[in-house]
Amino acid sequence: MRTTTGTALLTDRYELTMLQAALASGAAHRRVVFEVFARRLPGGRRYGVVAGTGRFLDALEAFRFEERDIEFLCSSGIVDEPTGEFLAGYRFSGDVYGYSEGEAFFPGSPIMVVEGTFAEAVLLETVALSILNHDCAIAAAASRMAQAAGDRPLIEMGSRRTHEHAAVAAARAAYLCGFASTSNLMAGRLYGVPTAGTAAHAFTLLHDSEEDAFRAQLDSLGLGTTLLVDTYDVAKAVRTAVELAGPDLGAVRIDSGDLAVVAVEVRRLLDELGANRTRIVVTSDLDEFAIAALAAAPVDAYGVGTALSTGSGHPTASLVYKLVAREDHAGRLQPVAKASVGKPSIGGRKWAYRRTVDGTATAEIVTREPVETDDRPLLAELVRDGEIVGREPLTAARDRHRATLSELPLEACSLSPGDPAVPTIFK
Amino acid sequence: MRTTTGTALLTDRYELTMLQAALASGAAHRRVVFEVFARRLPGGRRYGVVAGTGRFLDALEAFRFEERDIEFLCSSGIVDEPTGEFLAGYRFSGDVYGYSEGEAFFPGSPIMVVEGTFAEAVLLETVALSILNHDCAIAAAASRMAQAAGDRPLIEMGSRRTHEHAAVAAARAAYLCGFASTSNLMAGRLYGVPTAGTAAHAFTLLHDSEEDAFRAQLDSLGLGTTLLVDTYDVAKAVRTAVELAGPDLGAVRIDSGDLAVVAVEVRRLLDELGANRTRIVVTSDLDEFAIAALAAAPVDAYGVGTALSTGSGHPTASLVYKLVAREDHAGRLQPVAKASVGKPSIGGRKWAYRRTVDGTATAEIVTREPVETDDRPLLAELVRDGEIVGREPLTAARDRHRATLSELPLEACSLSPGDPAVPTIFK
Known part of the structure; x- marks a missing residue:
C-alpha cells in the first residue's frame, strides 16, 4: 500500500x-x-x-x-x-x-x-x-522495442519529453515490458525500477576541457561509468576517454550522427586502443524501427527517450x-x-x-x-x-x-x- | 501558492x-x-x-x-x-x-x-x-483548434485518453489557449477552469428507456442540460428530447456518425419541432482539421478529447x-x-x-x-x-x-x- x-x-x-x-x-x-x-x-x-x-x-x-x-x-x-x-x-x-x-x-x-x-x-x-x-x-511501444532489441539492454530515458508524473508511470510500464532500467528517480523510489544515468553534454561544457570533465567523472563515479563522447569530436573523445580510464572503461555513449556508422568507428577505435570490453551505448531519437535497424551494429545498449514516453506514435x-x-x-x-x-x-x-x-x-x-x-x-x-x-x-x-x-x-x-x-x- | x-x-x-x-x-x-x-x-x-x-x-x-x-x-x-x-x-x-x-x-x-x-x-x-x-x-494543438473553431466554444474532454495528472495540465493548457471549459474536475478545483459535462451513453443504457433517461436528466439538471441523442436512433431521440423538454432544451450532443450530415438533419428536426434555440454539440475524435471541416455545419460547440490531450499528433x-x-x-x-x-x-x-x-x-x-x-x-x-x-x-x-x-x-x-x-x- x-x-x-x-x-x-x-x-x-x-x-x-x-x-x-x-x-x-x-x-x-x-x-x-x-x-x-x-x-x-x-x-x-x-x-x-x-x-x-x-x-x-x-x-x-x-x-x-x-x-x-x-x-x-x-x-x-x-x-x-x-x-x-x-x-x-x-x-x-x-x-x-x-x-x-x-x-x-x-x-x-x-x-x-x-x-x-x-x-x-x-x-x-x-x-x-x-x-x-x-x-x-x-507498454505496447516498450514491448515492441524490447523485442527489437533482443538481448541488448534498453534504458528508458523519456522523462523530459512527457508530463512529469506520466514520466514515472512510463518508466514503470517500460520496465514491465522488458526495459532494464530508467533514468527516472521517482520510478526507482516508488516502484523499485533500477535507475541509470551518468552525464549529459552540460557536464563536458561546464569544464575547461573534455579531458577535465572525463577525469572528474571517472574520479567520482569510477572506471565503470559511461562517458559521453560526442560533445566535440567523437574520435578524439574516445582516445581521451581510454587514455584516462584505461581498458576497464565501462562504456561510451553516442548521442548524435548516423549511429550505425559512428558505432562501427567507435568500436574499431576502442578495440585498437585495447578497450575491447568497453561497451557502446547509443541514444538519439530511437524507436523500435531504429533499434531494429541497429541490430547488426556493434551496439551494447540502447537509451530510448521520446518514442517511449509518447507511445511511439x-x-x-x-x-x-x-x-x-x-x-x-x-x-x-x-x-x-x-x-x-x-x-x-x-x-x-x-x-x-x-x-x-x-x-x-x-x-x-x-x-x-x-x-x-x-x-x-x-x-x-x-x-x-x-x-x-x-x-x-x-x-x-x-x-x-x-x-x-x-x-x-x-x-x-x-x-x-x-x-x-x-x-x-x-x- | x-x-x-x-x-x-x-x-x-x-x-x-x-x-x-x-x-x-x-x-x-x-x-x-x-x-x-x-x-x-x-x-x-x-x-x-x-x-x-x-x-x-x-x-x-x-x-x-x-x-x-x-x-x-x-x-x-x-x-x-x-x-x-x-x-x-x-x-x-x-x-x-x-x-x-x-x-x-x-x-x-x-x-x-x-x-x-x-x-x-x-x-x-x-x-x-x-x-x-x-x-x-x-497548448500548440489547443491554439490551432481554437483558431479553427472561431467563435464557437470548445469543451476540453480528453482526460480519459491521457495520464490522470497529465489530464489536469492538459485542461489548464487548453483553457489558456481559448477553450471555454473542461470536463476535468481537478482542473476546475486547482486552476479555476470552468467545467462542463452532462451525460454519457451509460446513463441512457442504465434506464429502461431513453425517455426514462432523458426525463431523469431533465428533472435533475434542468431544461438547460445537454441530452446525448445517439445511443439508439438519433431522430427518434431528438423528438423524445423536445417532447420532454419543450423548446427550451439547452442542447443535444451527437457523438458518432458523419457529424456534418447528422448535424444538418438534427438542426432541421429541432427547428421543425420549434426548438430553434436548442444548441448542437458535437464530439467524436475531433481535431483541428475536423473542426475546420465543420465550419459550415450547424454546430454550436465542439467537444475535443483524444486529439487535445495527445497534442494532435x-x-x-x-x-x-x-x-x-x-x-x-x-x-x-x-x-x-x-x-x-x-x-x-x-x-x-x-x-x-x-x-x-x-x-x-x-x-x-x-x-x-x-x-x-x-x-x-x-x-x-x-x-x-x-x-x-x-x-x-x-x-x-x-x-x-x-x-x-x-x-x-x-x-x-x-x-x-x-x-x-x-x-x-x-x-
Whole structure:
C-alpha cells in the first residue's frame, strides 16, 4: 500500500451529473457491469499489453472525496447537496476483475470488468481509463522495442519529453515490458525500477576541457561509468576517454550522427586502443524501427527517450469504459449496448480465455458465461467487495509479460502494421 | 501558492551523478546559464505556445529533497554521502527568466533562461522540460483548434485518453489557449477552469428507456442540460428530447456518425419541432482539421478529447535544456556550445524581442546582450535570487495568448505544414 493523494477529482464532470440524476431517479442503485476494452489496436499493432492495473488499484484506494472536494463541487454548482452527501461517504464496495499486468490483449478483450451499483461504478470511468490508456500505450511501444532489441539492454530515458508524473508511470510500464532500467528517480523510489544515468553534454561544457570533465567523472563515479563522447569530436573523445580510464572503461555513449556508422568507428577505435570490453551505448531519437535497424551494429545498449514516453506514435491505447449490463426490475443483469454508428459495443458481462495449441496462442475466446475449458482464463480477481485483493510485485508482471510474449505466434514480433496476432472469437 | 507534494525526484539520475562529480571536482559552484528552446516546431506548425510556466513555478517551490528521498538515493548507491548532504540542503537560489505563458514562440526562442550555480541549475532540467514539453505541446494543438473553431466554444474532454495528472495540465493548457471549459474536475478545483459535462451513453443504457433517461436528466439538471441523442436512433431521440423538454432544451450532443450530415438533419428536426434555440454539440475524435471541416455545419460547440490531450499528433514540444554559458576562472560568463551532428546549440545568454510593424509581428529577434529597442521584450523575470516573482492568474495568460495571436501574420492561422509564421533572427 502506497500513500497517494486523493484521486477522486481526477474525474470528468459528467460522471457526477449522471450520478446526481440517477440518485434522483433511483436508478443509481441498480447493479451494473462496466467493461474496459479496445475496439482496435492503434497503428496496426499485433498485440496490446495490459499495464497500469497496479496503479489503478492504488488510485482506487485513494479514491475519496475530501472535504475541500465536496466544498468545491457544491459551491460551484456542479452537484446538488444530496449528491455531495453521497460523495462524502463514497467508498467503492463492488468487484473488479481484470487481465493481469503484462498480459497481451486484442480487440474486444475485456481487460477490466467493474461490477457494482451504477453510482459507485460510473465514478471510476475517468481514472481507470486515464491510467490504462496511458500505461497500455507506453507498454505496447516498450514491448515492441524490447523485442527489437533482443538481448541488448534498453534504458528508458523519456522523462523530459512527457508530463512529469506520466514520466514515472512510463518508466514503470517500460520496465514491465522488458526495459532494464530508467533514468527516472521517482520510478526507482516508488516502484523499485533500477535507475541509470551518468552525464549529459552540460557536464563536458561546464569544464575547461573534455579531458577535465572525463577525469572528474571517472574520479567520482569510477572506471565503470559511461562517458559521453560526442560533445566535440567523437574520435578524439574516445582516445581521451581510454587514455584516462584505461581498458576497464565501462562504456561510451553516442548521442548524435548516423549511429550505425559512428558505432562501427567507435568500436574499431576502442578495440585498437585495447578497450575491447568497453561497451557502446547509443541514444538519439530511437524507436523500435531504429533499434531494429541497429541490430547488426556493434551496439551494447540502447537509451530510448521520446518514442517511449509518447507511445511511439500512439500515445493512447483506445480503451473505452462501457456499460455492458444492468439490473432489471426483477434484479437480473440484462446485457445492454448502444447502437452509435461506428462505435458498437457488445452487451453482457464477459469472460475471457487464451487458447493455445502446442504452446502457441491461437485465439482470444470471449464468452458470456464462465466455461469449463483447457484454455487459460484471463480475468483475475482484483477487488472483492471493495477490498483490493489483486496486488502483486511489479517483477511478477514483468515475468508474466515475458511468458505471454513467448506464447504468441511469430507474427506478433512483426513491427509492420497488420492484423492482430490472434483473432478474438466471441462465443 | 499551491500545496504540491515533493517534486525533487521527478528528475533523471544523470543530473545527480553530474552533480556528484562536479561537487568533487569543484566545478559545481561555477555560475552557469541554461536555456530552454526548441530547434524546430513539430509537424511544420507555424508557431509554438508557451504553457506550463506557472506549473513550473509551483514545481520549483516544491523542489526539496525530503528525508526519504535522500535515504533512497544514498542507500541505493545513486549518490555518495557528500552529495546526499548537499541535496538535503538544496534550495534554488538563482534567477529564472522566461517567456510569459500564452506567448507565441519560434525555433530558437529562448523561452526559459535559468541562471545559478551548475549544482543548483542542472537539477531542474528534467522537471522543467517535462512540464514545458507537455504543456507547450497541448497548448500548440489547443491554439490551432481554437483558431479553427472561431467563435464557437470548445469543451476540453480528453482526460480519459491521457495520464490522470497529465489530464489536469492538459485542461489548464487548453483553457489558456481559448477553450471555454473542461470536463476535468481537478482542473476546475486547482486552476479555476470552468467545467462542463452532462451525460454519457451509460446513463441512457442504465434506464429502461431513453425517455426514462432523458426525463431523469431533465428533472435533475434542468431544461438547460445537454441530452446525448445517439445511443439508439438519433431522430427518434431528438423528438423524445423536445417532447420532454419543450423548446427550451439547452442542447443535444451527437457523438458518432458523419457529424456534418447528422448535424444538418438534427438542426432541421429541432427547428421543425420549434426548438430553434436548442444548441448542437458535437464530439467524436475531433481535431483541428475536423473542426475546420465543420465550419459550415450547424454546430454550436465542439467537444475535443483524444486529439487535445495527445497534442494532435505531436505529444511533445521538442524543447531542450542546454548549458549555453559558464563562468571561467576569472569569474566571467563564457558562451559554450556542443558540436554534436544535427543537434547544434548557439552559445551564450540570450535576450529576445518580438518585432512588429503596424501591429503585425515580423520577426523574433534573439540577441546576446540586452538592447534598447522598440521591439517588445519577451523575457520576464520569474524567479529572483530563488524567490518566485513571476506568478500571475491563468486568465492573464489566456488574455495574453489572444493578444499575441492577433499580432501574428495571417499565415499563422494556416493548419497546413509550413515555415514558422515569423523568422528568428540571431544578432
